[in-house]
Amino acid sequence: QFQLAVPVAVVFAPGSVPGDLPRPLPFRDVQETEIPVNLKTTVTTRYETIYRSTTAQEEAALGAATAREADAALHPLQDTSLGSLTMYVVPEMSSLLPQGVSVYVGKHRSALVRAGGGLAALRARLQQLTQVMAFTVSSITAALSDRVPDGQLGPDARRHLKSSLGYEITFSLLNPDPKSHAVDWDIEDAVNRYVQPVLDKLSLVANFSVDSQILYYAVLGVTPRFDKESSSFLLSAHSLPHVINPVEARLGSSAASLYPVLNFLLYVPERSHSPLYIQDKDGAPVSTNAFHSPRWGGIMVYNVEAPASPQTSLPLHVEVDMVRVMEVFLAQLRLLFGLSREELPPEFLLESPGNEGLADWELDRLLWAHTVENIATVSTTLTSLAQLLDKIGNIVIKDDVASEVYRAVASAQSAVAELAVGHLHSAFQASKEAVTSSERAFFDPSLLHLLYFPDDQKFAIYIPLFLPMAVPILLSLAKIVQETRQRKKEPTKLD
Amino acid sequence: GGMLAAAVLLLLAAGPGPGPGPVRAGRDALREELLLSPLPDGDVAATFQFRTRWDADLQRGAVSHYRLFPKALGRLVAALGVRELHLALTQGFWRTRLWGQPPLQAPPGAELWVWFQPTVTDVDKAWEELSNILSGIFCASLNFIDSTNTVTPTASFKPLGLANGTDHHLLRYAVLPREVVCTENLTPWKKLLPCGSKAGLAVLLKAERLFHSSYHSQAVHIRPICRDASCLAVSWELRQTLTVVFDTFSSGQGKKDWSLFKMFSRTLTDACPLASQSKVYVDISPKNKEKELLEVTPPPASVHEAVVQGDKRTYAVYDLLSPSLFNTSRSLNVQLKWKRPQDSLDLPTPVLHAQRYVSGYGLQTGEISTLIYNTHPYRAFPVILLETVPWYLRLYVHTLTIITKGKENKPSYIHYQPAQDRRRPHLLEMLIQLPANSVTKITIQFERALLKWTEYTPDPNHGFYVSSSVLSALVPSVIAMKDVDVEQSPLFTSLFPSSDGSSYFVRLYTEPLLVNLPTPDFSMPYNVICLTCTVVAVCYGSFYNLLTRTFHVEEPSRGGLAKRLANIIRKFRGVPPL
DSSP: OOEEEEEEEEEOTOOOOOTTTSOOOOEEEEEEEEESSSSSSSSEEEEEEEEOOOOOHHHHHTTTSSHHHHHHGGGGGGOTTTTTTEEEEOOOOOSSSTTOOOEOSSSSHHHHHHHOOOOHHHHHHHHHHHHHTOOOHHHHHHTTTTOOOOTTOTTTTTTTTTOOEEEEEEEEEEESSSTEEEEOOHHHHHHHIIIIEEEEEETTTOEEEEEEEEEEEESSSSEEEEEEETEEEEEOOGGGHHHHHHHHHHHHOOOOOOEEEEEEEEEEEGGGOSSSEEOOTSSBBBBTOEETTTTTTEEEEEEOOOOOOOOOSSEEEEEEEHHHHHHHHHHHHHTTTTOOOOOOTTTTEEOOOOGGSOOOHHHHHHHHHHHEEEEEEEHHHHHHHHHHHHHOOOOOOOOHHHHHHHHHHHHHHHHHHHHTTTOHHHHHHHHHHHHHHHHHHHHHHHGGGGGGGOHHHHHHHTHHHHHHHHHHHHHHHHHHHHHHHHHHHHHHOOO | OOOOEEEEOOOOOOOOOOOOOOOOOOEEEEEEEEEEEEESOOEEEEEEEEEEEEOOOOTTOOOBBSOOOOOOOOEEEEEETEEEEEEHHHEOOOOHHHHHHOOOOOOOOOEEEEOTTOOOSHHHHHHHHHHHHHHHHOOOOOGOOOOOTOOOSSSSOOSSSOOOOOOOGEEEEETTOOOOOOHHHHHHHHHHTTTTTTSSGGOOOOOHHHSSSSEEEEEEEEEESSSTTTTSSSSEEEEEEEEEEEOOHHHHTTTOOOHHHHSSOOOOOOOOOOOOEEEEEOOOOOOOTTTOOOOSOOOOOOOEEEETTTTTEEEEETTTSSSTHHHOOOSSSOEEEEEEEEOOOOOOOOOOEEEEEOOOOSSSSSEEEEEEOOOOOOOEEEEEEEEEETTTTEEEEEEEEEHHHTTTOSSSEEEOOOOOOOOEEEEEEEEEEEEEEEEEEEEEEEEOOOOOOGGGGGGGGGEEEEEOEEEEEEEOOOSSOOOOHHHOOOOSSSSSSSSTTEEEEEEEEOEEEEOOOOOTTTHHHHHHHHHHHHHHHHHHHHHHHHHHHOOOOOOOSHHHHHHHHEEEEEEHOOOOOO
16 A cells, blocks of 8 residues: 655765676666555555765765764755655775774764675665664554554554644653652753753654643552662562552643643652662662653652751752753653664664754654554544444535545545655645544534434334234234145145 | 553663753742631531632743643633633522621532633634533533523623723623532542642542532632732732531531531641641621620630621631641641520621522413612612523513612613524623612513423423522622732632722622423323324224135034034044044
């Protein structure tokens, strides 16, 4: 069904062209692979690769001292459309890449690859690189997780948030013991400083709203175990699922919008349960003292140092170290969006995204996955709408609902078409429109009306008619049966 | 919430970031208080007030970091452009004549009135959305608020907080008199309190006691107020109030003595640690000039005197934040004893009270009568009457008569908006001058409309409610009032500020009415179907028989018994029968 086209440009710096090229530069090459998702759905990926040699400007940029500088210098020379990738092949002996590193992925949509070996070796490396920078089989199947049969998915596949037009991020500080701890956090500044840059980058993907609250007397649902050795309290991994439920009742749903909520909770344990540590499955304490719940958010336990003298007057004033907290929450946020950096071979070097918190190619990864997921969602929504209409024959479809359905289908088709030619940005926009239209059609109040009562009730009303009418018919039928039986019996008797 | 699976994660810390920003002081404050007042007829009213004041502007998108102010309400105010919100959920009826003027009255059922910001373009849409969201927050059927029970009063409801203009097109008012208030509404209300029901005065809010009472009213008021005297900046105030009236006489074996434990089956042990003020007030005002009729234990640390609603009141004050209070005993159980049994007190009648009833016979026409009493000995004052009548009672405005002391009383202002069937209710607002020591009778006739069969409520023979009418008045005070600083005075005086020292604002609600409408026999269609079906079936049966029956000529059988006997004998012998 799906065809994902990734435009890739492979640029050879002088002295890096492998000897066994099939044709002289420049030339085009198309590679197709198929990813089976289930019996009906297959995803075809198409790498449209252009092989060419560097221009004079690029050559000058590649002459920079370090990979980072080269990356910055190359950025204005590239195709900046979303989803496209540029890979520069540098000579094997180039000093641009550090020793032992053969692939360098920059902040934007480009990478530097050290030449070496023949064309086949280079191709394999480039293939691996496109998977890192665009999508992998697992990221696409995770996006289509609703259609993949259970058991075929890895544990991470259901961790990512569903694609949505917007997300609400709520930071909550839980203070179960305001009598002993007066906890303050400068969340406003921390959000502006650490979270907002990431969200600005992600604003292409969805709308985000951030808010925070402080909840008092909110306790965890589990009583932690006291550990005598370390004189601390421990929460073991298997009890963590029970932690969230009682807290969630206090969090308050977002009444004003329908977007999914991401909760990040900072829990300051009661004085009687301090310090509190989270244990992983092996019994070792978790270094960050935090855990996350897939598609829901994360919880971090923030221990307050016990006062030096027991005579210290209560409540103890606590100022939360927001750097420590935000590091954890941002890592959890990336994880929930499926942006965690996967395990890579050691010769890969990824540039840290710096202040923006997110590299351009990571954004592309997210867009690929979300576009595919949106299209899948639209098709699921429209299919269930069609099933509903099949089930209830006399339902009335208003013109505006019908036009929303048409619009959804048209947008979904254009999204698929744009994906097939590699226009990621327009494909994503179209898929977003398709989702909006299909949801609007599906949740239209005119389809929810309870007036469509089922046919069996109509039948029940006419039972007083059908039952007395059936009596003479059944009686005469019985009579006929009796008579035929008798007629059959009579000849045998005569014999 | 469903069961959530959690996964442990070992996080890799990211690179170092800049240091924490400067510390800002908390800009919000919580004050909690409880007012216990013995009512003239021996019942006890307990009024809780929790006031959260936030020195921030809750405008659209400006602030989103909440501390004491509940996030759910704050987001609502910001997202929908609410300037002022007043929601009350009430079970029971405040009997003004017996109980006197309440600090805050609310009509039975649910009442919601909202002023929107002038920036809101589609007020009706925002109103609908707001009522739906509030219905979700408070588990109440506020989603039944629609255009058929929403009105826009022109004079009765003025903004209680800061307001630049009072363009009443930004106001919406609705009452659902049928709403039943119970624990499912109390729980979300308690959840909005910063301390929940875990500490402070809120520990007394035990649902099984609160609803075992004659009157229960919980309310939420949100309004913008001046941050300071200069009023250059806006603060937002959330006031959560809860009023309960306990019938101590019947529950206390004929004694009118009461204590906190008897009423709430709890005692107070501490103040909410987040509150900057936590006080219990007990009304010990001497009645009938006889002093020392009541005895309060433990003895109060201080006594507060105030003029509340034209009456001089004395309150015993217990400050839960003062360390000396819990020194002697671990908990505070305020007790009140009457020194000698009161017998046949002549109940002081409030200056303004009203009653309303529906009269007439038959199911076609009827009459709504409202009696408004002004018992002030020498002062006349005007009152604004707001009447909202659903469309299925068709009011005849030409039959509107207002009679005071046998003479016709012409209202100085009248605003009438006729109903539209299935679209909007009748709205009648009048400004009526009430002469001193008088009874004013307002009558208006109506005709009952026929409803479509789907429009009837689930129990149509119970009747249809007509919401309480609202009386708003500036009642002249018998005692001169001092201009007090509203910020410092107890909270129960400060929601309606007095305009000057000589009068005070009163808002009263009359009884809701229960009107029977012509109700069809809902089983009739089915009965008709059954009957006609049976007739058709019987006809069909006889026709069928007539058409399918074959007729045989029956041979006359002679000697029946003898023949049968002979056949039996023949059968035994093995001979074919006759």
